[in-house]
Amino acid sequence: MSESGIDRLASLFAEARAEGRAVLLPYLTAGIPSVDASVELFKAMADAGADGFEVGIPYADPLMDGPVIMEAGETALARGVTVAVALEVVMRVVEATGKPVLAMTYVNPVLRRGIDTFFGEVAAAGACGVIIADLPADEAEPFTDAARAAGIGLVLFVAPTTDDERLKTILEADPAFVYAVAEVGVTGERDTTSVNSATLAARIRERSNVPIVFGVGISTPAQARAAARHGDGVIVGTAIVRKVLEASSADVAAEQLSAFVRALCASVHSNNA
Amino acid sequence: MRLEQPDGRGRFGAYGGAFAPETLMPALAELESAFVDAWADPAFHRDLERLLTTYVGRPTPVYHAERLSEELGLHLYLKREDLAHTGAHKINNTIAQVLLTTRMGKPRVIAETGAGQHGVATATACALFGLDCVVYMGEKDIERQALNVYRMRLLGAEVIPVTSGAGTLKDAVSAALRDWVASVGDTHYVIGSVVGPHPFPWMVREFQKVIGEELRNQLDGSPGSPTPDIIVAPVGGGSNAMGIFYPYAGDEGVRLVGVEAAGFGIRTGKHGASLGEGSPGVLHGAMTYLLQDRHGQVLEAHSISAGLDYPGVGPEHAYFKDEGLVEYASVTDDDAVVAFHRLSRTEGIIPALESAHGLAWIVEHAAELSGATVVLNLSGRGDKDVQQVAAMYD
Numbered sequence A: 001m002s003e004s005g006i007d008r009l010a011s012l013f014a015e016a017r018a019e020g021r022a023v024l025l026p027y028l029t030a031g032i033p034s035v036d037a038s039v040e041l042f043k044a045m046a047d048a049g050a051d052g053f054e055v056g057i058p059y060a061d062p063l064m065d066g067p068v069i070m071e072a073g074e075t076a077l078a079r080g081v082t083v084a085v086a087l088e089v090v091m092r093v094v095e096a097t098g099k100p101v102l103a104m105t106y107v108n109p110v111l112r113r114g115i116d117t118f119f120g121e122v123a124a125a126g127a128c129g130v131i132i133a134d135l136p137a138d139e140a141e142p143f144t145d146a147a148r149a150a151g152i153g154l155v156l157f158v159a160p161t162t163d164d165e166r167l168k169t170i171l172e173a174d175p176a177f178v179y180a181v182a183e184v185g186v187t188g189e190r191d192t193t194s195v196n197s198a199t200l201a202a203r204i205r206e207r208s209n210v211p212i213v214f215g216v217g218i219s220t221p222a223q224a225r226a227a228a229r230h231g232d233g234v235i236v237g238t239a240i241v242r243k244v245l246e247a248s249s250a251d252v253a254a255e256q257l258s259a260f261v262r263a264l265c266a267s268v269h270s271n272n273a
Numbered sequence B: 001m002r003l004e005q006p007d008g009r010g011r012f013g014a015y016g017g018a019f020a021p022e023t024l025m026p027a028l029a030e031l032e033s034a035f036v037d038a039w040a041d042p043a044f045h046r047d048l049e050r051l052l053t054t055y056v057g058r059p060t061p062v063y064h065a066e067r068l069s070e071e072l073g074l075h076l077y078l079k080r081e082d083l084a085h086t087g088a089h090k091i092n093n094t095i096a097q098v099l100l101t102t103r104m105g106k107p108r109v110i111a112e113t114g115a116g117q118h119g120v121a122t123a124t125a126c127a128l129f130g131l132d133c134v135v136y137m138g139e140k141d142i143e144r145q146a147l148n149v150y151r152m153r154l155l156g157a158e159v160i161p162v163t164s165g166a167g168t169l170k171d172a173v174s175a176a177l178r179d180w181v182a183s184v185g186d187t188h189y190v191i192g193s194v195v196g197p198h199p200f201p202w203m204v205r206e207f208q209k210v211i212g213e214e215l216r217n218q219l220d221g222s223p224g225s226p227t228p229d230i231i232v233a234p235v236g237g238g239s240n241a242m243g244i245f246y247p248y249a250g251d252e253g254v255r256l257v258g259v260e261a262a263g264f265g266i267r268t269g270k271h272g273a274s275l276g277e278g279s280p281g282v283l284h285g286a287m288t289y290l291l292q293d294r295h296g297q298v299l300e301a302h303s304i305s306a307g308l309d310y311p312g313v314g315p316e317h318a319y320f321k322d323e324g325l326v327e328y329a330s331v332t333d334d335d336a337v338v339a340f341h342r343l344s345r346t347e348g349i350i351p352a353l354e355s356a357h358g359l360a361w362i363v364e365h366a367a368e369l370s371g372a373t374v375v376l377n378l379s380g381r382g383d384k385d386v387q388q389v390a391a392m393y394d
């Protein structure tokens, strides 16, 4: 594995752009329903066509997450899914799927581990990048430096509420991709999305060629298709986590995720030129 | 050295800052500029002062507690925040923030509450200005502060129980922040202490420092009016303590002591002593001292007093601790309850359990403080705690 994480992310988006399609990046909390089963679930999603993954490192006070992902985090923590265990899941998912993987968490577990140590460990686990939900660009510098030193990407958020001045600061921090928040709110399923993803994407595109991945509030193939039309990728979290939490067994969850991810891919991968 | 204001990134030394989801960042910037604008506007001060005088009942008196002074062998003065409208210092902040909310043109207010005092004070200010008010409160706190839940509902607020985590103040703050992430366009979050992302710790300090500024005038060294040797205040999130300490911070000859909750005892691990026992980290948007495990998961605090039952603390206190400007100590549940009874019986003042922690520290250190002029910030009255104490100890 000679290519750095940041390069692998760049290739992922470059290839998708060349093919005129977007990528699907499903999110699942590490260790749900168990460590072994969660690795199998990521594998099932890879087989169903997912392009890469976000592996959630559970945190007890997730300010950006709604009840479903909160419950998954609490369950995982109760089962002993520490940062070290979550990174073991990351490593196994990378090995089992060969897909780009991002570790998703919150600031405090990273600080506790030590910023440089954490990014080094994430890179060693084979992940391509890190997403930190409560890290705005204003506080990102030590994290950006650590990511660069580790050869992996740091993702920064742009929200519908982000004004032009902040947008400029965020883009200047040179994120691996922009996580474009598709809903003013925490993660969760909605019938409709209120945000105009075309406008948000256009504002970013005007200033930068950075890949744009939409997430938050996207839970159906139709919503994913709408977001994919304007972005380079789509993140689906709550709908996947909920299926896993509600499934009667890990096998049932794997079947459901296969079918769901296949449907999402059909929407996201269709030519969006 | 005391800072007039945090730096441009909202830092008090290494502490503070704004670690919040991007969705909220523009609202925090908007709040900062609205606050800076209002705080420089004589009309805002005029409106606020009029309300603080005619509605809140400021200045609150300083009372020389002579019977207890005699028993303890020192000169004990009580800064009577319990006499402010709604029964605690919390209203200093809520009246100002709600006034600011109307200036920003937002029709809806959310708040978190632990003891319920901040919730009541926010509901009160919203009733006064005709704003919609939603208060998040942990399930456990709803049980132990039932009187305040009823008061909030009487005042027209909606109280939403928070069931996540331990169902206490930390979870209520998280729930309020999650609401705000979704409602930020038309809603202001009236945070209840000197916690949270910048500009809250700074702004709430500015709104609470009226306590210490009044005290300076009330105990000014003129005949019959000794200046304080030592000022003691309970520390939950840290707003009443910051309010009384800030105007004195860095003054020679005034010792400042913040009293945290030792709960069942520091050694049991069931306490709320974030400054005494915690370590730096990020909680609710700010870098500060907090109670956390070695994996960076925030721990549940414990205190008999819902207002001190919080695993974090305002970032400026973290700075004051490191700079040695304030000493931070702690007092157990049991000692606080003893002090609760003692003030009731010797002075006819039933203190909030939070405030009773401050008194318990003074009682414990009376010998060492012999002859000194000691001011306790009596941050609130204890009506809300009477049922809980009755059920637990009688």
Ligand SMILES: Cc1ncc(COP(=O)(O)O)c(C=O)c1O
Pocket: B088, B089, B090, B114, B115, B116, B117, B118, B192, B193, B194, B234, B235, B236, B237, B238, B239, B240, B241, B306, B307, B308, B352, B354, B355, B379, B380, B381
């Ligand atoms: C009477 C009283 N004192 C103290 C506190 C603790 O908060 P803070 O440390 O912000 O003053 C509370 C909080 O609810 C309170 O009601």
